[in-house]
Amino acid sequence: MVYNFNGGPSILPKEVFEEASRAILDFNGTGLSILEIGHRTALFQEVVDELRVTARELMGLDAEHEVLFLHGGASTQFFQVPMNLLNQDATAAYLDGGEWGRKAIKEAKLFGTVEVVASSKDKNYTYIPKGYTIPPAAAYFHYTTNNTIEGTQMHAIPETSVPLVADMSSDILSHVMDFNRFALIYAGAQKNIGAAGVNLVVVRKDILGKVQRPLPTMMDYRQHIEAGSLLNTPPVFAFYVCMLTLRWLKQQGGVSAIEKINDRKAALLYQTLDSLPMFRPTVAKEDRSKMNVVFVMDDPELEKSFLATCKEHGMVGIKGHRSVGGFRISLYNALPLESVEVLTELMNDFAHTKA
Amino acid sequence: MVYNFNGGPSILPKEVFEEASRAILDFNGTGLSILEIGHRTALFQEVVDELRVTARELMGLDAEHEVLFLHGGASTQFFQVPMNLLNQDATAAYLDGGEWGRKAIKEAKLFGTVEVVASSKDKNYTYIPKGYTIPPAAAYFHYTTNNTIEGTQMHAIPETSVPLVADMSSDILSHVMDFNRFALIYAGAQKNIGAAGVNLVVVRKDILGKVQRPLPTMMDYRQHIEAGSLLNTPPVFAFYVCMLTLRWLKQQGGVSAIEKINDRKAALLYQTLDSLPMFRPTVAKEDRSKMNVVFVMDDPELEKSFLATCKEHGMVGIKGHRSVGGFRISLYNALPLESVEVLTELMNDFAHTKA
Numbered sequence: 289m290v291y292n293f294n295g296g297p298s299i300l301p302k303e304v305f306e307e308a309s310r311a312i313l314d315f316n317g318t319g320l321s322i323l324e325i326g327h328r329t330a331l332f333q334e335v336v337d338e339l340r341v342t343a344r345e346l347m348g349l350d351a352e353h354e355v356l357f358l359h360g361g362a363s364t365q366f367f368q369v370p371m372n373l374l375n376q377d378a379t380a381a382y383l384d385g386g387e388w389g390r391k392a393i394k395e396a397k398l399f400g401t402v403e404v405v406a407s408s409k410d411k412n413y414t415y416i417p418k419g420y421t422i423p424p425a426a427a428y429f430h431y432t433t434n435n436t437i438e439g440t441q442m443h444a445i446p447e448t449s450v451p452l453v454a455d456m457s458s459d460i461l462s463h464v465m466d467f468n469r470f471a472l473i474y475a476g477a478q479k480n481i482g483a484a485g486v487n488l489v490v491v492r493k494d495i496l497g498k499v500q501r502p503l504p505t506m507m508d509y510r511q512h513i514e515a516g517s518l519l520n521t522p523p524v525f526a527f528y529v530c531m532l533t534l535r536w537l538k539q540q541g542g543v544s545a546i547e548k549i550n551d552r553k554a555a556l557l558y559q560t561l562d563s564l565p566m567f568r569p570t571v572a573k574e575d576r577s578k579m580n581v582v583f584v585m586d587d588p589e590l591e592k593s594f595l596a597t598c599k600e601h602g603m604v605g606i607k608g609h610r611s612v613g614g615f616r617i618s619l620y621n622a623l624p625l626e627s628v629e630v631l632t633e634l635m636n637d638f639a640h641t642k643a
Numbered sequence: 644m645v646y647n648f649n650g651g652p653s654i655l656p657k658e659v660f661e662e663a664s665r666a667i668l669d670f671n672g673t674g675l676s677i678l679e680i681g682h683r684t685a686l687f688q689e690v691v692d693e694l695r696v697t698a699r700e701l702m703g704l705d706a707e708h709e710v711l712f713l714h715g716g717a718s719t720q721f722f723q724v725p726m727n728l729l730n731q732d733a734t735a736a737y738l739d740g741g742e743w744g745r746k747a748i749k750e751a752k753l754f755g756t757v758e759v760v761a762s763s764k765d766k767n768y769t770y771i772p773k774g775y776t777i778p779p780a781a782a783y784f785h786y787t788t789n790n791t792i793e794g795t796q797m798h799a800i801p802e803t804s805v806p807l808v809a810d811m812s813s814d815i816l817s818h819v820m821d822f823n824r825f826a827l828i829y830a831g832a833q834k835n836i837g838a839a840g841v842n843l844v845v846v847r848k849d850i851l852g853k854v855q856r857p858l859p860t861m862m863d864y865r866q867h868i869e870a871g872s873l874l875n876t877p878p879v880f881a882f883y884v885c886m887l888t889l890r891w892l893k894q895q896g897g898v899s900a901i902e903k904i905n906d907r908k909a910a911l912l913y914q915t916l917d918s919l920p921m922f923r924p925t926v927a928k929e930d931r932s933k934m935n936v937v938f939v940m941d942d943p944e945l946e947k948s949f950l951a952t953c954k955e956h957g958m959v960g961i962k963g964h965r966s967v968g969g970f971r972i973s974l975y976n977a978l979p980l981e982s983v984e985v986l987t988e989l990m991n992d993f994a995h996t997k998a
Binding site for chain 2: 289290292294295296297298299300305306308309310312313318319320321323324325326327359360361362363364366367371391394395398476478483484485486502504505506507519520521522523524525526529602604605
């Protein structure tokens with residue numbers, strides 16, 4: 289048995305793997321592989337339609353918001369967002385809450401002025417900055433909802449009249465929220481949406497078409513909207529895996545149902561960590577992420593030994609990011625509660641043996 | 644039995660489908676799906692290394708050329724190339740030989756001056772322009788080696804001192820050529836390289852770093868070179884399918900071996916078309932593509948009837964592009980000679996029945 293706690297690419301539902309594996313040999317009884325079907329066929333259009341409709345439904349989007357699926361990962365959106373939304377003489381407000389936000393800031397500076405409203409870099413991004421002011425004239429306010437590497441999460445949407453732009457790569461569709469409050473949302477698929485190589489982008493149409501710079505066709509959200517995400521040959525298989533994953537999520541009861549399970553997984557793991565002094569969560573309690581649980585062990589020998597024990601028990605993807613060290617346990621939608629139960633039992637056993 | 648003549652995404656080797664299908668359930672005996680493994684693991688690094696080494700070997704690249712695998716398709720390269728190579732006050736020379744070249748020209752104009760050295764638009768791109776002069780001061784000369792939609796192909800590399808840039812999406816690795824003569828080559832994977840959602844880019848290092856504009860990180864070839872194509876989370880599965888496809892090509896004996904089979908496929912199909920007056924190839928004889936064979940039938944009723952007959956016999960992907968009409972038969976590397984034999988027999992039978 290393997291327990292996959294990878295930070296991304298990460299575990300997807302077993303049913304998705306099984307269906308995708310079959311479709312590589314024979315897609316929907318056509319005798320053709322999903323890898324060799326034309327992207328302009330009625331067959332594939334059905335996949336795209338179900339993908340779009342299911343995404344809209346799971347997020348409860350209104351008519352002002354469009355859903356796109358685009359090549360690349362969130363790193364592409366780091367520059368595509370300001371390219372589409374930020375004039376050279378305008379200012380965008382950014383929150384510096386982690387490694388990914390920092391990278392987004394770097395790219396935005398190529399397109400206009402960036403005002404960093406707050407940063408938690410002083411404490412290695414172990415908390416979410418609070419009490420900042422968003423300049424009301426900003427073109428938009430950008431933040432990362434969940435910091436995959438550092439294990440922090442924003443638990444509320446900021447109150448502001450400035451258009452909200454969020455990188456939701458690592459917690460989208462994991463809990464109920466009002467997605468319609470955002471002007472633009474983007475998320476690399478490889479956590480809660482599907483396989484790597486595609487981005488989900490949600491955009492409120494009225495914020496587009498306001499920049500003066502000419503946009504390359506492939507970078508222009510409006511062109512992708514018009515073409516229904518089929519402006520060029522899409523990553524066909526990645527689309528298909530996303531469609532299967534969102535279909536699965538809908539079958540589970542949607543976002544509110546998965547949120548209940550996600551809450552139980554996170555609660556169990558944090559309670560276990562808090563009860564065992566050997567393990568030390570690194571993040572401010574109120575900002576703890578329910579998707580990525582980060583902790584260290586102060587004794588390097590014990591840390592090595594616990595890592596080895598986990599490996600023996602089939603656990604993978606538990607090492608912390610090199611910038612943080614220690615451990616990172618990712619609890620994305622597809623991770624069963626049982627995996628957390630097995631891990632926490634192991635923690636308890638380990639702590640009592642070594643105490 | 645299904646015969647897949649799709650223009651792209653298109654047929655891949657049966658062995659690739661089988662191996663990829665297995666890897667979705669269990670990648671190399673890890674108990675993990677290829678879709679859930681980390682892209683920074685030793686396991687995946689092996690995939691990336693084999694992919695890069697095999698691509699280099701199949702193309703016989705020298706040490707001055709780097710191989711990259713990047714998110715997106717050729718449409719992304721239409722703007723990424725001039726963004727990296729063309730200063731705003733400089734001129735690039737482009738050949739307007741088909742729909743894709745025309746699109747590349749449109750994007751390049753956003754970044755500098757474009758001089759179109761010749762065009763075959765006057766005859767609906769049914770021939771390759773010849774006898775043009777490439778301005779010696781041009782930053783580079785861009786052309787499309789094979790026009791997927793129109794069915795023309797350049798059968799020689801232009802003689803010029805200007806750096807050559809080529810879109811080889813639809814004929815790369817189909818025949819022997821001196822890839823080292825190019826400053827930059829790009830190709831969407833979904834014909835001869837693998838699955839959609841990834842680009843092969845070959846670049847001679849000395850042409851980089853000469854533009855004044857600041858480049859977004861994800862658009863900068865130099866950053867991708869430094870990161871070994873792992874600057875961000877790559878399209879993991881698309882990389883894997885490319886690796887399997889190139890491994891298969893190497894096992895077939897490489898490019899020179901596949902070229903012999905490709906030559907036989909194209910010869911058989913063109914000979915059949917030339918022998919049956921009912922079918923009319925649309926392209927100038929000397930410019931015929933060995934990858935995409937385009938023809939029409941002058942009688943619309945016969946055309947409908949032949950299309951229906953082909954469908955009855957399990958043939959898919961044979962309809963011509965909407966801008967050309969008629970038929971397009973794609974003969975990419977993975978298409979077996981047998982498929983062409985079955986098709987040409989059908990043509991002969993049909994012509995004799997209806998004559």
